[in-house]
Amino acid sequence: MFQVALTGLLTGLALIVAVGAQNAFLLRQGIRGEQVLPIVLTCLLSDVVAITLGVAGLGVVLERWPAVLPVAQVLGGLYLIAFGVHAAMRAWKPGKLDAGEGAALTPGRAVLLTLALTWLNPHFYLDAVLMLGTVANSFGTDRWWFLAGTLTASLLWFFGLGFGARLLRGLFARPAAWRVLDSGIAVIMGALGIGLLAH
Template identity: 90%
Template sequence: MFQVALTGLLTGLALIVAVGAQNAFLLRQAIRGEHVLPIVLACLLSDVVAITAGVAGLGVVLERWPAVLPVAQVLGGVYLLGFGLHAAMRAWRPTGLDAGEGSSLTAGRAVLLTLALTWLNPHFYLDAVLMLGTVANSFGTDRWWFLAGTLVASVLWFFGLGYGARLLRGLFARPSAWRVLDSGIAVLMGVLGVGLLAH
């Protein structure tokens, strides 16, 4: 069970830490020190809803149609390999993250923007619902341990990014930091993708 939860933790971190609109917005706002807690909670709640729905929903589907799992695992494996390749390409040509300047947002507008950047992103559904749901259900009845691991990953990442951003400002201004991060993501996604295809 611990190994399954650890796999969920590492998989969740690998998918969540990819530099996207949501993380970039949180990082920028955190560096500015504006509405960090509401933004972090909006990100976290979105993950809880989407990942739980993916694990529970796919679990019901697989109980009724078990033949769906091999198909989902192949599609998930291919997606993970593609995700890893994309991370490898980002590692090959990394860019620093410009915190930028801008007018201050109210807490409400910051949360709405966070939700829009999250729920209007098709990759969010692929990652949180389909991908994590597929990987979780490959563990059968232990899928809930995998879910627990992914939710711990969300808590660690969003609170860590939100409240650690000021300390990381100099680090993530350098492209080399993103190269290390994306290289690690590429390796992990490749291993998981091959594992799903070979399962």
């Protein structure tokens, strides 16, 4: 059982420790120290729901109705491009990039943005529902130990990234550093969005 849980932990980390829209957003907000807990909890609860559904068998449903994924790809691609354009605009005006300036996100808006970046991304379904669901079910009755391992990975990663990002706050006291970060986020979001639309 421990070995299955460890496999789930390592598999979960391999999937979520990647530069993507959700992680880039969490990193930026973690550095700003703005609405970190609501974002972290939203990321974590999204993983709990999606991975649990995958382990419980929703992966089979999505495999039978593959038309759901292309629709999610188009919506997700457009949203990521729009998010990237917004990040590019922030980078273009560095005066608004300081953590103490600009319009702060409300908890509700932070949660909605996180939900959009998570659930409009078809890779989220492929990874959390289909892939992890398939791997988990290969362990038979021990699949729930695999689930426990993957959810532990999500817990460690999101809390670590969200609240560990504050260690970089000194570096990002200068607007130029925010310009670089937002430029990188714009490129990542744009590339992901174009990639989703292209496929």
